[in-house]
Amino acid sequence: MKLPTTKQLRYFAALVEHQHFGQAAQACFVSQSAFSSAIRELESQLEVQLVDRTNRQVTITAVGQEVATQARLCLRDLEDLVNVARSQREPLTGPLRLGVIPTIAPFLLPKILPSARKAFPKLKLFLREDTTEALHDQLIAGDLDLILIAFPYEIRRVEIKRLFKDPFLLACRQGTKLVDPKNYRFNRLNADSVLLLEDGHCLREHAIDACRLRNMETVSRFAASSLLTLVEMVDADLGVTFLPGMAEGSAMLRNTRVKTYSLTGGSHREIGLAWRKGSARGEEFGRLGELIAACGAK
Amino acid sequence: MKLPTTKQLRYFAALVEHQHFGQAAQACFVSQSAFSSAIRELESQLEVQLVDRTNRQVTITAVGQEVATQARLCLRDLEDLVNVARSQREPLTGPLRLGVIPTIAPFLLPKILPSARKAFPKLKLFLREDTTEALHDQLIAGDLDLILIAFPYEIRRVEIKRLFKDPFLLACRQGTKLVDPKNYRFNRLNADSVLLLEDGHCLREHAIDACRLRNMETVSRFAASSLLTLVEMVDADLGVTFLPGMAEGSAMLRNTRVKTYSLTGGSHREIGLAWRKGSARGEEFGRLGELIAACGAK
DNA sequence: TATTATATTCGATATTTTCGATGATCACCC
DNA sequence: GGGTGATCATCGAAAATATCGAATATAATA
Numbered sequence: 001m002k003l004p005t006t007k008q009l010r011y012f013a014a015l016v017e018h019q020h021f022g023q024a025a026q027a028c029f030v031s032q033s034a035f036s037s038a039i040r041e042l043e044s045q046l047e048v049q050l051v052d053r054t055n056r057q058v059t060i061t062a063v064g065q066e067v068a069t070q071a072r073l074c075l076r077d078l079e080d081l082v083n084v085a086r087s088q089r090e091p092l093t094g095p096l097r098l099g100v101i102p103t104i105a106p107f108l109l110p111k112i113l114p115s116a117r118k119a120f121p122k123l124k125l126f127l128r129e130d131t132t133e134a135l136h137d138q139l140i141a142g143d144l145d146l147i148l149i150a151f152p153y154e155i156r157r158v159e160i161k162r163l164f165k166d167p168f169l170l171a172c173r174q175g176t177k178l179v180d181p182k183n184y185r186f187n188r189l190n191a192d193s194v195l196l197l198e199d200g201h202c203l204r205e206h207a208i209d210a211c212r213l214r215n216m217e218t219v220s221r222f223a224a225s226s227l228l229t230l231v232e233m234v235d236a237d238l239g240v241t242f243l244p245g246m247a248e249g250s251a252m253l254r255n256t257r258v259k260t261y262s263l264t265g266g267s268h269r270e271i272g273l274a275w276r277k278g279s280a281r282g283e284e285f286g287r288l289g290e291l292i293a294a295c296g297a298k
Numbered sequence: 299m300k301l302p303t304t305k306q307l308r309y310f311a312a313l314v315e316h317q318h319f320g321q322a323a324q325a326c327f328v329s330q331s332a333f334s335s336a337i338r339e340l341e342s343q344l345e346v347q348l349v350d351r352t353n354r355q356v357t358i359t360a361v362g363q364e365v366a367t368q369a370r371l372c373l374r375d376l377e378d379l380v381n382v383a384r385s386q387r388e389p390l391t392g393p394l395r396l397g398v399i400p401t402i403a404p405f406l407l408p409k410i411l412p413s414a415r416k417a418f419p420k421l422k423l424f425l426r427e428d429t430t431e432a433l434h435d436q437l438i439a440g441d442l443d444l445i446l447i448a449f450p451y452e453i454r455r456v457e458i459k460r461l462f463k464d465p466f467l468l469a470c471r472q473g474t475k476l477v478d479p480k481n482y483r484f485n486r487l488n489a490d491s492v493l494l495l496e497d498g499h500c501l502r503e504h505a506i507d508a509c510r511l512r513n514m515e516t517v518s519r520f521a522a523s524s525l526l527t528l529v530e531m532v533d534a535d536l537g538v539t540f541l542p543g544m545a546e547g548s549a550m551l552r553n554t555r556v557k558t559y560s561l562t563g564g565s566h567r568e569i570g571l572a573w574r575k576g577s578a579r580g581e582e583f584g585r586l587g588e589l590i591a592a593c594g595a596k
Numbered sequence: 597t598a599t600t601a602t603a604t605t606c607g608a609t610a611t612t613t614t615c616g617a618t619g620a621t622c623a624c625c626c
Numbered sequence: 627g628g629g630t631g632a633t634c635a636t637c638g639a640a641a642a643t644a645t646c647g648a649a650t651a652t653a654a655t656a
Binding site: 007009046081086280 | 299300301302304305307308344345346360361365367369371373375376377378379380382383384386455
């Protein structure tokens with residue numbers, strides 16, 4: 001079977017992106033004529049028309065769209081190949097697409113990034129923040145190389161490395177009447193007095209499980225959509241909440257009247273990395289994990 | 299980023315396969331010198347050593363192994379691209395890797411294959427028989443394009459098309475004392491008198507669910523590893539079983555004393571196709587599904 | 597009808613790939 | 627120890643391919 005060349009795929013992907021021969025050619029650093037003939041060669045080899053060209057506009061045909069999707073897939077795998085080679089030659093250099101959940105990112109990244117820059121100066125971290133589920137999908141789809149998430153989480157088709165435990169803290173406004181932070185009994189709290197993040201954030205489930213909130217009536221039906229909102233609500237004494245230990249001393253709590261208290265009983269979540277099962281870069285990711293664990297322990 | 303060329307990957311994959319420059323070059327229909335320099339060029343672009351060469355043997359390095367894995371992935375994507383284009387140009391032509399579970403294959407394939415050959419003469423069906431789970435893994439891994447399985451089955455990351463219902467039949471030896479086929483009551487059967495396939499075959503679970511076998515003691519602890527064995531056991535009057543409707547009149551039951559009886563209550567499994575979510579060939583697969591459904595209805 | 601913005605065609609040139617012959621290295625054997 | 631054969635690397639010439647820039651073609655626009 002006659003396979004298309006890498007160059008043809010790069011050119012065609014650029015054409016689909018720009019919808020314009022001249023601009024796409026420029027983006028590929030070749031003359032428009034060379035570009036044009038490469039596209040025509042690809043069409044002739046595949047024996048299908050990929051683009052309809054009039055002088056005023058190019059339109060990608062239906063077949064073209066599907067070939068383009070596949071072409072992008074090929075190109076990504078080719079890039080991965082280069083990255084695999086590079087990471088073997090010299091681990092933790094070059095691009096690395098890292099996904100982080102929003103209940104970790106604001107606390108841990110400010111510690112990780114300077115350390116990583118120092119330890120792995122050639123590493124180029126591309127960051128994405130999203131829920132565990134969305135990050136997992138992107139990991140499997142190949143849009144991410146590595147994700148930093150919280151456990152327990154039922155997660156398939158990946159390898160994981162647990163890094164460290166992150167204890168939960170009770171957070172309430174200083175002097176609140178809602179709870180005695182020295183001697184709390186959550187299941188005796190008024191209805192709706194425990195504030196949590198909205199569904200989809202694993203922190204919500206982790207807090208419920210880890211802190212053994214059995215009486216769900218105490219959990220407010222108003223859920224915060226971000227940690228910042230959550231802290232604002234606690235600062236307004238609308239309720240109490242549980243924050244990850246790594247939030248202690250963070251910028252988010254500065255200039256608020258929110259205080260945090262340790263919980264007895266070791267309630268915690270666990271922070272860890274996950275990557276696609278069988279990835280050639282597992283060992284490399286593990287090394288990055290050690291650096292992150294060191295940051296988390298501080 | 300400088301990406302390797304398709305040719306480099308083809309050559310390198312061949313080298314890994316043959317472990318020999320000369321033979322690999324021959325397999326690629328180029329001279330040994332051209333081949334050799336292409337490999338060296340790939341190594342120089344990736345800046346890693348992929349093979350250790352002594353004059354007596356070549357050894358793929360650890361990096362080389364991982365690059366080879368990725369290279370094979372790239373090559374498969376490229377082939378898929380060509381197939382996507384071809385299937386658009388002319389649906390249901392060229393190679394199609396179809397997985398079928400063993401409780402469908404012997405009954406349906408003899409009907410499907412002649413019809414398919416007639417309807418799509420250019421279609422080259424490569425068949426593989428395995429359990430649903432194994433087929434699913436191979437589908438996701440890209441070793442298969444399409445699988446023909448039985449539902450209900452919890453299956454992720456795929457699109458499915460249900461084709462037709464396949465009723466279960468009671469099968470027992472003619473004149474058996476184990477059950478009155480006209481007026482059966484399974485949950486009153488003796489212990490160990492219902493024979494089923496061993497774990498891993500979906501037919502086992504489907505029969506248990508669909509035929510509402512609540513008293514698990516009636517199910518024999520001796521499980522058959524294939525349908526043929528199962529029929530042999532029933533023929534020896536070791537027990538009764540449930541066979542898929544499509545087995546009726548099949549070669550397997552000929553020259554046996556095994557009789558089949560319809561069940562009241564519409565107990566059935568459902569036959570359907572599944573393919574990777576988002577595959578560009580979904581519509582094409584659907585058309586093949588219609589042909590299979592027509593075969594199944596007969 | 598002239599202008600503009602586009603894609604294609606064409607001939608010359610540059611680059612890359614390939615080939616076949618030769619060279620170098622190593623294991624093996626007498 | 628020297629010959630032999632198998633192997634991969636190297637080299638220079640030849641072939642194939644890709645690229646460039648200029649000219650050409652086409653259709654919308656003014």
